[in-house]
Amino acid sequence: MAPVQLKPRNNYRLVGRKIPRRDLPGKTTGATQYSMDARPAGLVYAAVSRAPVEGATVEAINERGARSVKGVIDVLARPESVAIAATSYPAALKARDRLDITWHEVEGMSRFDSDEAMQRHVSAARDLSRNGFPWDVQGHISSLADKSSRVHSAEYRTDYVYHAQMEPLNAVVSVTDGGKKAEVWAGTQAPANTVDAVARTLDISPDDISLNRSLLGGGFGRRTVPSMDFVVDAAWLSKELERPVKVVWTREDDLRSGHLKPMTAHYLRAGIDARGNISAWQHRVASDESIKLLDRPSYEAFGKVPVTSMLGSSHRGADQGAGAAYDLPDRLVEHIGMDTGVRLYPVRGVGATPNNFAIESFMDELAARLGVDPVVFRLRLLHNSARGRRIIETVAGMADWERERTGRALGVSYTHYVGTIAAAIAEISHDRKREKIIIHNVWIAADVGLAIQPDNVKAQLEGGIVHGLGYCLSERITIKNGLIQQRNFHDYAVPRMADAPHVRVELLSGDGEPTGVGETGSILAPAAVANAFAALTGKRLRHIPFTPGRVREALNS
Incomplete structure (x- = not known):
């Protein structure tokens, strides 16, 4: 087939232009339909209790109190879940609260403690005798100390986080023709996964399933999980009850059965030569691979390599050349695999968020050791990339980087990710009385190639920054005895409107193809804040999220 000749970009009428979004009127007026709005004839409602620990099964159920609730149709159970079907959702919830379920313990997981697991991750990252998977290798670092006048090292950590999508997980399924056909209403990021999961549950062909897709109120990867747990609940029950x-x-259900972003521990070493250049670089990442346990087909399709864990950690371009990466000719970036058994799946930013936090924080530490301005230090490392230097220079100009500030400080962060080159600068202060880091302003410069819809690109970057601020300031999952401790947004805090900074975005036009921006802002935010805090206080935050207790500990160190 002959290649298609595209018209010159200056003749585009829609691409690259400000075009009104067709979905906004319906979202504004409430006319837009979501899967929760589906009400096929004969619909009943269900509330499901799922195994609190991955792999646990039902040992015993006392359902007497549940069946006494008015409106309850039935109590149904299978090994991994127990469900209440009722004429209304409130009745289903009320009855479920009266269930008494005993779950079998899962060896290892029923005693799992996330604090203890973090210590194991840290030890694994530090243990240089333990070889990791060589993700990005160039030159030799074996003689790191020999060819360096100084060797610096640092450690960083990140906790489990949860998808925290706003719209509750929900689905409607109607199984008909004696269990041979099904119609599904679901907001899903992965239609094929959804259909396949329903087909497995009902033991029918995917061709006999009709999927009605709807808009979804946030996903961030949660509505991609191959098990499609929230959808197969409805499919199983519809088959049993023979009605929609x-x-x-x-x-609380969503948090208890959350698929988490893995915790990580990072150990970095860098050799500095007599001229103040980085002569060797080592970055060890200890974490689970988030798709290894619950998305085995994808893990095997990727060659059983830690692809989601190590995104954003390479110092090479997509073409294996320098691209927009820092010039680190002798380097070893490796993954130390951990197998905790925790229910995991990629969350927005995947491994790139913790990896960038560690890399960009360490870059600022090295610049401080050398007495070099952090922006100047990055420009030196990007001497092979005109595009990368342009991004750094642009964002520094936007933030008026060199201007002195009273009671506030700036921090910078840079990334080259899925083809996009971007940098952010955060302006922060610290309210000691409230023990709160306040983010006043964030500036972002990004080269996304051809911006299909510039306003949408900017919105993605702005939203990503706010999401990333949640990662670095408050979002945290802890696990005790195998159970997630957080229950709702009162103890899993996401950014509120009052927490949102003023975000300014500048898109730099490029001749390249369109690149991705859905995760870029969330990747940049944590290191920019950490670096600003270090500039403000002289103290380094190494463990995200930066909780008041961790901030207090850093200030008192």
């Missing part, structure tokens, strides 16, 4: 079933997970 709507399943809605509460926020």
Whole structure:
């Protein structure tokens, strides 16, 4: 087939222009339909209790109190879940609260403690005798100390986080023709996964399933999980009850059965030569691979390599050349695999968020050791990339980097990710009385190639920054005895409107193809804040999120 000749970009009428979004009127007026709005004839409602620990099964159920609730149709159970079907959702929830379920313990996981697991991750990252998977290798670092006048090292950590999508997980399924056909209403990021999961549950062909897709109120990867747990709940129940079933997970359900972004521990070493250049670089990342346990087909398709864990850690371009990466000719970036058994799946930013936090924080530490301005230090390392230097220079100009500030400080962060080159600068202060880091302003410069819809690109970057601020300031999952401790947004805090800074975005036009921006802002935010805090206080935050207790500990160190 002959290649298609595209018209010159200056003749585009829609691409690259400000075009009104067709979805906004319906979202504004409430006319837009979501899967929760589906109400096929004969619909019943269900609330489901799922195994609190991955792999646990039902040992015993006392359902007497549940069946006494008015409106309850039935109590149904299978090894991994127990469900209440009722004529209304409130009745289903009320009855579920009266269930008494005993779950079998899962060896190892029923005693799992996330604090203890973090210590194991840290030890693994530090243990240089333990070889990791060589993700990005160039030159030799074996003689790091020999060819360096100084060797610096640092450690960083990140906790488990949860997808925290706003719309509750929900689905409607109607199984008909004696269990041979099904119609599904679901907001899903992965239609093929959804259909396949329903087909497996009902033991029918995917060709016999009709999927009605709807808009979804946030996903960030949660509505991609291959098990499609919230959808198969409805499919199983509809088959058993022979009528349409709507399943809605509460926020507590979603957190309790959350698929988490892995915790990580990082150990970095860099050799500095007599001229003040980085002569060797080592970055060890200890973490689970988030798709290894619950998305085995994808893990095997990627060659059983830690692809989601190590995104954003390479210092090479997509073409294996320098691209927009820092010039680190002798380097070893490696993954130390951990197998905790925790229920995991990629969350927005995947491994790139913790990896960038560690890399960009360490870059600022090295610049401080050398007495070099952080922006100047990065420009030196990007001497092979005109595009990278342009981004750094642009964002520094936007933030008026060299201007002195009273009671506030700036921090910079840079990334080259899925083809996009971007940098952010955060302006922060610290309210000691409230023990709160306040983010006043964030500036972003990004080269996304051809911006299909510039306003949408900017919105993605702005939203990503706010999401990333949640990662670095408050979002944290802890696990004790195998159970997630957080229950709702009162103890899993996401950024509120009052927390949002003023975000300014500048898109730099490029001749390249369109690149990705959905995760870029969230990747940049943590290191920019950490670096600004170090500039403000002289103290380094090494463990995200930066909780008041961790900030207090750093200030008192």
